Amino acid sequence: MNKKQITRWLKGQIQDSFTRGRSARFWLINSIGFGLFSGILIIIQAKLIAYILAESIVNHTPKKELASLFLILLLLVAIRAVFTYFSQITGYSCGESIRRQLRQKLFIYLKKQGLSEISKKPAGAWNNIIFEQVEEIQDFFAKYLPQMILAGIIPLIILSIVFPLNWAAGLIFMITAPLIPFFMIIVGMKAADANKRNFIALQRLSGSFLDRLSAMVTIRIFNQMENESNSLAEASEDFRIRTMQVLKLAFLSSAILEFFTAISIALAAVYFGFSYLDELHFGTYGNGKITLLTGLFILILAPEFFQPLRDLGTYYHAKAKAIGAAESIFTFLKETNTYESETQISKKILKPDINEFELIAKNLVVMANDKTPLTSPLDFSLVKGEKLAITGKSGAGKTSLINAIMGFLPYQGSLTINGMEISEINHEQLHQLISWIGQNPLLLHGTIRENVLLARPEADENTCINALSKAQGLDIIKNKKDGINSIIGDRSAGLSVGQAQRIALARAIVQNGDFWILDEPTASLDKKNEELITSSLKMITADKTALIITHRLNQLKHMDKILVMDKGKIIHKGNYEKLYNAGILNPIESRI
Missing domain, CATH: 1.20.1560.10 (ABC transporter type 1, transmembrane domain)
Incomplete structure (x- = not known):
């Protein structure tokens, strides 16, 4: 240099x-x-x-x-x-x-x-x-x-x-x-x-x-x-x-x-x-x-x-x-040349209207940061209130697609929310629309309350407890001496994976986004915690727009649309009944 x-x-x-x-x-x-x-x-x-x-x-x-x-x-x-x-x-x-x-x-x-x-x-x-x-x-x-x-x-x-x-x-x-x-x-x-x-x-x-x-x-x-x-x-x-x-x-x-x-x-x-x-x-x-x-x-x-x-x-x-x-x-x-300051970015566009939510992908090719294509051209849509599931083998491009939707990866083609390209939407404004839960919950070193209220640190104690209740997580604080003020160690030390995922769900509830993105939220859980998380998610997202990556048939049953991906391509589309009767979904679950 x-x-x-x-x-x-x-x-x-x-x-x-x-x-x-x-x-x-x-x-x-x-x-x-x-x-x-x-x-x-x-x-x-x-x-x-x-x-x-x-x-x-x-x-x-x-x-x-x-x-x-x-x-x-x-x-x-x-x-x-x-x-x-x-x-x-x-x-x-x-x-x-x-x-x-x-x-x-x-x-x-x-x-x-x-x-x-x-x-x-x-x-x-x-x-x-x-x-x-x-x-x-x-x-x-x-x-x-x-x-x-x-x-x-x-x-x-x-x-x-x-x-x-x-x-x-x-x-x-x-x-x-x-x-x-x-x-x-x-x-x-x-x-x-x-x-x-x-x-x-x-x-x-x-x-x-x-x-x-x-x-x-x-x-x-x-x-x-x-x-x-x-x-x-x-x-x-x-x-x-x-x-x-x-x-x-x-x-x-x-x-x-x-x-x-x-x-x-x-x-x-x-x-x-x-x-x-x-x-x-x-x-x-x-x-x-x-x-x-x-x-x-x-x-x-x-x-x-x-x-x-x-x-x-x-x-x-x-x-x-x-x-x-x-x-x-x-x-x-x-x-x-110079990365824009937060002020410069926020001046680029206005916050999109979420009253009539519509996500549309046309000829969408998700790219790595070095411009390497991660998917083939993809076409799909998601309107307000719909539940869309993406399933497929590991490495099919599912997580890359979600990263593009959340603004973390560049893309070619078109990916719009209410007609506005995601690449042009301020990240902070975009993320205010989204409640996200990942496969491996990442909790910050701090109290349970600080983690649950991460999106709204000014919220009161009742907001935290109500969110934990909806996430089936009240038993977590009942077993802790300091309740919601109990300390969570680095990498969720002191909590089981199921407990950490329920706290992550409570955090997403407090975020209260109109668009929920769920990346295999029950993949690492035992049967009991999987049932708790699944029932909570079904209730919470009833009137929300949701996109979920999953391989679980019991979760796919409740989806309005299902996309099956393989090697960066959408190889099948349809509802649960159509894809299940065609024998497409059973092999996917057995392979994962």
């Missing part, structure tokens, strides 16, 4: 990032401005210190007469500290706005790509990208970019002051200064590659660890604890080695910067020392001698001349880290 391209992309994020009502550009300009004023105060401060010392040494001025100058010096130090503080605060705000914008873009990206794309990476890897890697971009905007501007301005201001006083000292500064960024770039190029490898290793370690942790029971049952421990140890060791490589380059870079800075300041000090000993007679204009005030002023300025360059060298590692971290983010987001 081209580093210049990634750097340009990073800088381009400044254009559309906001925090606390201000753009990232506003915060960046303020950070540079405060830093510049702080640099100017350093020059004034250096002049005042040199004057106080010269007056004390050369003119033997009493300290009492210099008291006012000491007070002014203290005031300058305080003001400079304030400017430095605000420079850092505004720089942080610039980075904060960028991080917020990038995370929003990543979440919109994942929402557009859908579950099929998310499942391609372990959860730990996504966590690393969205949180750790975005976080590493902070210092690029908060420190590196402001310092890059200051490193070009402050040394030039100091040179413009030093040259009229002593051209030899100015020449020393001007010749030695470029050595610092030169070696900084050489070391920094290596550091960027090392950081990139380090983030890849961290992604691998994060994904491996979380996957092994969630599959701990399976690993123990199959007696693979030692092998998996060795695998994690290898990933951890790889990450350790790569981290040490990054640190080695960081220490090398710091050593180089300090070395050349020390050499430059030493040259200036040697020059002034020998000039005061009358061994050197150049550097001044005309036949004048170098005064103590001039020498002290320039020597005090010398470290401050190199300090912006040294800081830039230090923060150059922030750039290297940002480039390494941004590569994965850039790879995800480069496919579009």
Whole structure:
């Protein structure tokens, strides 16, 4: 990946990032401005210190007469500290706005790509990208970019002051200064590659660890604890080695910067020392001698001349880290110019009218995110109040079709709700129409109440209990000490599959969508829980429009329409009686 391209992309994020009502550009300009004023105060401060010392040494001025100058010096130090503080605060705000914008873009990206794309990476890897890697971009905007501007301005201001006083000292500064960024770039190029490898290793370690942790029971049952421990140890060791490589380059870079800075300041000090000993007679204009005030002023300025360059060298590692971290983010987001913000998306169309619900598919071909066709052209329709079942062997394309209907997969052809293409409907507005239950219920770590009221967190306790009652789930809270406030662990820990599915059903009831999508809701349940869920669903969806994937004959009996799919095609259509009498449904159930 081209580093210049990634750097340009990073800088381009400044254009559309906001925090606390201000753009990232506003915060960046303020950070540079405060830093510049702080640099100017350093020059004034250096002049005042040199004057106080010269007056004390050369003119033997009493300290009492210099008291006012000491007070002014203290005031300058305080003001400079304030400017430095605000420079850092505004720089942080610039980075904060960028991080917020990038995370929003990543979440919109994942929402557009859908579950099929998310499942391609372990959860730990996504966590690393969205949180750790975005976080590493902070210092690029908060420190590196402001310092890059200051490193070009402050040394030039100091040179413009030093040259009229002593051209030899100015020449020393001007010749030695470029050595610092030169070696900084050489070391920094290596550091960027090392950081990139380090983030890849961290992604691998994060994904491996979380996957092994969630599959701990399976690993123990199959007696693979030692092998998996060795695998994690290898990933951890790889990450350790790569981290040490990054640190080695960081220490090398710091050593180089300090070395050349020390050499430059030493040259200036040697020059002034020998000039005061009358061994050197150049550097001044005309036949004048170098005064103590001039020498002290320039020597005090010398470290401050190199300090912006040294800081830039230090923060150059922030750039290297940002480039390494941004590569994965850039790879995800480069496919579009810029993902629309939530506001932009919501402006595209109005919420569809659900009073006369009609779902129509014409020549519909569901596509993967890489544009690979997942189905052949499909034609079907579903009107308000109808119940449509889709059945068929595993891999027939049933779940892909549902993902397209919910807006998670792209498609070709036409797929409309009330004449409006689903691809053009805002996802949030579309999902407000839908109550969804999947095959494997996913409950969030939190209380039963929080999970049931996920779609309406402001709803009261009675709403939660009524939903659980309709879902045949009151026995779940009766057996819990804290009732609806009982904690559900990660991956529904503490609940059976049947209990988790009934809570998921209660959650869908609270959502109260007019269009119910059910993806094999009883596939993983025992007979008792299957009967409970089936009876609840029959009652709840009586006046709703429903689309259900199922292989159960007892559920297919109640459907108005049935589509039989195989290898991405609809091979049979009809009602239950027609398809059952033709001997089509019995073989399907026996094969599943």
